[in-house]
Amino acid sequence: MYRKLDEEHYVENPFLAQLQRLGWKIYRQNKDNPEEVREILSFKSSSEPVYGNTIKFRESFREVILEDVLKDSIKRINPWIEEDQINEVVRRITTPTANSLLEANREIHELLLENTSVSENRKTGERSPTVKFIDFKNPENNSFIAISQFKVNIPGTEKHIIPDIVLFVNGLPLVVVECKSPAIADPITEAITQLMRYSNRRGEKEGNEKLFWYNLFMIATSNQVAKYGSITAGYEHFVEWKEPYPFSLSDIDPNKTSITSQQVLIQGMLSKDNLLDILHTFTLFKEDSKGGTIKIVPRYQQFRAVKKIIKRLKEGKTPDERGGIVWHTQGSGKSLTMMFTVRA
Numbered sequence: 043m044y045r046k047l048d049e050e051h052y053v054e055n056p057f058l059a060q061l062q063r064l065g066w067k068i069y070r071q072n073k074d075n076p077e078e079v080r081e082i083l084s085f086k087s088s089s090e091p092v093y094g095n096t097i098k099f100r101e102s103f104r105e106v107i108l109e110d111v112l113k114d115s116i117k118r119i120n121p122w123i124e125e126d127q128i129n130e131v132v133r134r135i136t137t138p139t140a141n142s143l144l145e146a147n148r149e150i151h152e153l154l155l156e157n158t159s160v161s162e163n164r165k166t167g168e169r170s171p172t173v174k175f176i177d178f179k180n181p182e183n184n185s186f187i188a189i190s191q192f193k194v195n196i197p198g199t200e201k202h203i204i205p206d207i208v209l210f211v212n213g214l215p216l217v218v219v220e221c222k223s224p225a226i227a228d229p230i231t232e233a234i235t236q237l238m239r240y241s242n243r244r245g246e247k248e249g250n251e252k253l254f255w256y257n258l259f260m261i262a263t264s265n266q267v268a269k270y271g272s273i274t275a276g277y278e279h280f281v282e283w284k285e286p287y288p289f290s291l292s293d294i295d296p297n298k299t300s301i302t303s304q305q306v307l308i309q310g311m312l313s314k315d316n317l318l319d320i321l322h323t324f325t326l327f328k329e330d331s332k333g334g335t336i337k338i339v340p341r342y343q344q345f346r347a348v349k350k351i352i353k354r355l356k357e358g359k360t361p362d363e364r365g366g367i368v369w370h371t372q373g374s375g376k377s378l379t380m381m382f383t384v385r386a
Contacts, residue, residue: 051089053221053265053304054190054206059085060294060308061188066209069097071191073204076100079189103195103202106253107136108187112175112213115185119177119212127160131173134158135214138255143241144335146255147273148327154214155322176212178322181314185212194250203240203249209312216258216321217312224264233262234269234277241273258321259339261307268304270311272325272337286310287346310342320345323385326378344379351383 058068062085070091072078081094099108112135113128123131135153138146154175163171177183192208192215195201207219220236222229237260240249254273261270262280269280286309291298294305310316324340340348 047223047225049206049221049223052223053263055085055089055091056265057207057219057221057263057304057308058082058091058188058190059089060305061209061312064308064313065182066186066188066312069099069187069189071189071193071204073191073193076103076105076193099189103193104197106194106215106250107256108210108213110213111185111187111210115212116173116175119174119183120171122163122165122171123160123173124164127173130160131158131175135175143243143251143254144274144337146251147257147337148335150255151258151325151327175214176318176321178318181318184314184318185210186314187213194253196248196250197252198247205240205253208253211317211321214256215253216256216317217261218253218257219261219263222262222264224266229264230262230267230269230280231277233264234260234271234280237262243273258317258325259311263304263307265302265304268302268307270307270339272339274336281341283307283310283342285342285346287342288349289313310345316345319349324348324382326381338378340378340382344382347379348382 062068062082068082069079070082070093072080077098077100079097079099081097082091083094084092086092099111109132112132116128116131117123135150135158138149140146140149157172157174159170159172162169187210188207189210190207191204193202193204196203205218206221208215209217209219218237218240220233222233226232238244241254241257242249242251257273259270259272260275261268263269267282269282271280282303283306286294286306289309291301291306294301294309311320320339324345326338327335328338330336
């Protein structure tokens, strides 16, 4: 058991330590200086950080992306691209034409999946070559960075918000995590309220919507319980991820003792392959019953079902067990699983 039930030692540091084991680079923000981020090299007993060098990622707290990391990633994934073309592509992903948070989020999501292009490959003369922001086929070719205490300003004010953990893929903030101590009365509701405040979803300008333009999903956690939801999710739509497929519980802890909801969610959603899969294949925007648009990220059952179907199809087997793979879901869940399968 951890020494205390406080938020940092009991929830945040174990979260970061597990991400580190999954290959993420971990940093902690200096709250007073945007340029100063300290690398966390390791954790003693998964709650006490061991710090390394200071690294510069931003010039000011107004910046929500890690621009140099984004540029380096674009260059690494598209080695033929020139400096001025990189700047043009960065402008495209950071200045969506949409006005609302949801539409900006959708526009950026489509860019990440469908890529963009520049006028030519100056090395080969190819016209309108594709420029990829993320290398979905080779997860290790991407940058995975987690920053704790990622302070950003509230536009038009001198105030700031400080999400507990922000996860960046190629410098883009795809996941925002809010940690709460399980010692408080209703930690998950508190955490979701905080996430709604950060993303201006309570009808007031009290957060920073730009941070959520790129958001794939948000996580509210107290370690014992961890739930996730999209930027359109209400309190009741945040759910747990209850199985770390294709990992097993022994991948988290060989003894399988006291594995928490947070550990299962991290292993199941935030391993590099699974996170990129969720982004590429398992995220949809669709019309709800009231005529509005909602963003859907998968339930663990849908993710597992589709992955098993694809595995069997690749092995040349027909997934016809009507009680097992996909048909155990009902109604919209079933049709979503089938849509995800087609996209995969």
